[in-house]
Amino acid sequence: AQTVTQSQPEMSVQEAETVTLSCTYDTSESDYYLFWYKQPPSRQMILVIRQEAYKQQNATENRFSVNFQKAAKSFSLKISDSQLGDAAMYFCAYRRTGTASKLTFGTGTRLQVTL
Amino acid sequence: EAQVTQNPRYLITVTGKKLTVTCSQNMNHEYMSWYRQDPGLGLRQIYYSMNVEVTDKGDVPEGYKVSRKEKRNFPLILESPSPNQTSLYFCASRHLAGGHEQYFGPGTRLTVT
Numbered sequence: 401a402q403t404v405t406q407s408q409p410e411m412s413v414q415e416a417e418t419v420t421l422s423c424t425y426d427t428s429e430s431d432y433y434l435f436w437y438k439q440p441p442s443r444q445m446i447l448v449i450r451q452e453a454y455k456q457q458n459a460t461e462n463r464f465s466v467n468f469q470k471a472a473k474s475f476s477l478k479i480s481d482s483q484l485g486d487a488a489m490y491f492c493a494y495r496r497t498g499t500a501s502k503l504t505f506g507t508g509t510r511l512q513v514t515l
Numbered sequence: 516e517a518q519v520t521q522n523p524r525y526l527i528t529v530t531g532k533k534l535t536v537t538c539s540q541n542m543n544h545e546y547m548s549w550y551r552q553d554p555g556l557g558l559r560q561i562y563y564s565m566n567v568e569v570t571d572k573g574d575v576p577e578g579y580k581v582s583r584k585e586k587r588n589f590p591l592i593l594e595s596p597s598p599n600q601t602s603l604y605f606c607a608s609r610h611l612a613g614g615h616e617q618y619f620g621p622g623t624r625l626t627v628t
Contacts, residue, residue: 404557442621443621443622444621444622445558445605445607445619445622447616447617450616491557491558499546499565499611499612500546500563500565500571502548502560502563502574503550503558503560503607503617505557505558507555507556507557
């Protein structure tokens with residue numbers, strides 16, 4: 401079974417600084433998708449960034465980028481120029497290819513942004 | 516606006532009183548699913564459906580039922596709720612094929628006393 405591990409329950413970053421959230425996963429599949437979701441206090445799940453495993457290039461969305469290391473099964477999220485609105489719970493998630501496949505989530509990292 | 520809606524958003528009930536949480540999506544998605552979120556455990560899938568009349572168990576299906584009579588709706592039924600079903604519940608949907616984004620509803624906070 402696939403597992404996703406987020407080893408940092410809480411992180412803190414100062415406004416305008418950069419922070420990296422860690423995620424590792426375990427799978428025997430070669431083709432899959434990886435996601436980072438943000439959950440602000442409103443509880444809404446918001447997709448931050450997505451990576452296809454067959455793509456070597458790391459995904460980037462504005463201030464958010466990933467470091468995807470397929471061999472190491474690592475998928476970290478880097479937030480640059482952190483803003484107060486980035487404060488939230490962040491979940492890493494994995495989904496294998498296939499129509500019936502589900503999202504497998506990590507336990508989350510709570511990010512605090514300080515002035 | 517493309518969205519997944521859930522009702523109610525908050526619910527407090529007592530042990531054993533049957534309840535239904537509704538879920539509806541307007542994106543013509545084939546795949547719909549329910550997750551529960553508990554502190555320290557992330558989100559875990561309860562049930563999923565790949566199309567009308569096609570449903571299957573996820574990782575934590577005990578104590579729950581679902582139905583998919585229409586493509587847009589996927590209600591979650593707790594026939595005899597117990598306190599260990601106190602949780603935050605999310606409905607989600609996506610297209611079947613490809614690495615499409617999964618869209619989440621706003622969540623339902625359920626408390627069973």
